[in-house]
Amino acid sequence: MKDQNHLNKRKNRLKGNNYKIAVIGGGPAGIMAAISAAKALSSKKSSKNSSSKKYSNKGPNSQEVVLIERNDILGKKLLLTGGGRCNITNNSDLKTHLNSFGEKSSFLKPSLYNFDNKSLLEFFNDKGLDFKIENQGKVYPIDDKASSVLKVLENYLQEYNVKLFKGALVKDIKGKDSGFDIFIKRAPESCTEKSKKIKGMDLIKASKVIIATGGLSYSSAGSTGDGLKFAKNYGHSLTPTIPGLVPLKVKEEWIKDLSGLKLENIGISFRKPSKKRISHVGTILLTHFGLSGPGILDLSREISTLNYQFHKSVHSSANDDSNQNKLQKDIFPLELFLDLIPEKSNEELRDKFNLEFSKSGKTLIKNYLKNFIPNNFITPFLIHSDINPKKELNQISRKEKNRLIINLKDLKIHISGLMPFKSAMVTCGGINHKNINSKTMESKLVEGMYFAGEIIEFCGLSGGYNLQMAFSTGYTAGNGASNSLT
Ligand SMILES: Cc1cc2nc3c(=O)[nH]c(=O)nc-3n(C[C@H](O)[C@H](O)[C@H](O)COP(=O)(O)OP(=O)(O)OC[C@H]3O[C@@H](n4cnc5c(N)ncnc54)[C@H](O)[C@@H]3O)c2cc1C
Known part of the structure; x- marks a missing residue:
């Protein structure tokens, strides 16, 4: 009887940890992926509801997207960008954005085209954040604060009812197209008392997984190459990683x-x-x-x-x-x-x-x-x-x-x-772009697994190109993952 209770409790706990889409990594790419995924799921739901003459609301009713971040805050690196001012994008044309990523950058074309610098700035304008253009087309928030950029992103996450797990270090991912098991360890070094509440939760199940854990640079902000290891374990090839x-x-x-x-x-x-x-x-x-x-x-x-x-x-x-x-x-x-x-x-x-x-x-x-x-x-x-x-x-x-x-x-x-x-x-360097579908960011090797941001092999020049790439590929991955759900 005791055992049965324990089993039921565990089952319920796991049931509560079932999501349609799990995004790993709360940097610009992961946050944008989570917002886009939740937004796309919510509009799917609204159109279903309206066709069945039911009411519709803005965010999804239940939390269908989870964003998992090892630090106890989101966007730790984002807050450091542009010396804390956040050079969010560049006011140049698509060609210049692509050129900044050098050879092979045509892979990024669908993402940078579908969610370009104008779309990115409109996305923030809609929540009242304005921008200014400085030398060499560098775009900054009007108040020179990276924290204002993060605040808007957090507003969107809340609006679209994205479940947040902070202080949650993903240790491993198992499973395939039928669903993924994401194993999590609380990261004590980066935990506040508040995030310790997730203690005991060790597994998240998701139909789709988006990996946006960044590269290897500035590891003090959380990107230590975990996602590269997960991707490699699934057979993805990595191009040499260099600062x-x-x-x-x-x-x-x-x-x-x-x-x-x-x-x-x-x-x-x-x-x-x-x-x-x-x-x-x-x-x-x-x-x-x-x-x-x-x-x-x-x-x-x-x-x-x-x-x-x-x-x-x-x-x-x-x-x-x-x-x-x-x-x-x-x-x-x-x-x-x-x-x-x-x-x-x-x-x-x-x-x-x-x-x-x-x-x-x-x-x-x-x-x-x-x-x-x-x-x-x-x-x-x-x-x-x-x-x-x-x-x-x-x-x-x-x-x-x-x-x-x-x-x-x-x-x-x-x-x-x-x-x-x-x-x-x-x-x-990072995940070889040849392993990824550029229109959806889905892995060509593992159905249901998506990548976004710096984890992919590209690196751009300074001037806002890298953040734009992270946001654009995050947008594509979020939409790609939600569109693949029937
Ligand atoms: C000092 C500095 C200044 C910069 N300034 C600019 C600038 O002004 N303009 C510009 O365009 N670019 C700038 N960049 C580059 C830009 O910050 C990156 O291109 C961008 O942050 C990449 O976004 P991302 O989401 O792919 O990765 P990241 O921002 O690195 O985010 C990855 C997230 O994943 C989390 N994570 C990693 N592993 C795990 C795990 N196992 N479990 C859970 N979570 C995990 C990390 O904690 C992190 O929060 C700057 C970079 C640095 C270091």
């Missing part, structure tokens, strides 16, 4: 000694093995380990991609920083070139120097260079160029002038590696 939008380590001590210095409007370039030069102009921040800042982060994506291409054949087990170190050996040290005066060609600079060196012969070279580069940079730069900073312009030899021009226009820095995943903004 993307990440600072670079350099060999030169004199650069590290200038930690904290900002160089604006700098040309940054490197040569691919094919000799093709990749270059762009941006801001650089000198750090105690090397180089950071927006200009470097964007270029690092190219370097990550290059690194990735070296290891294309590896069916990645490269899912941690120790493997990452092994991978990095092949392309590093890599020569990076800084153009400190990109607005002038070598010839223009030479003409200018010839003229001004003879005109203002008594000026010290270290003072003269203040016209071109930040003060703190000048002396170390001149020492590196083997020129005495205290020399007058009329004492600079022809050879020294040549060296000066070469170093101002093509300053060679040796990159010794990428900083690790924990300081990377995104992960390049």
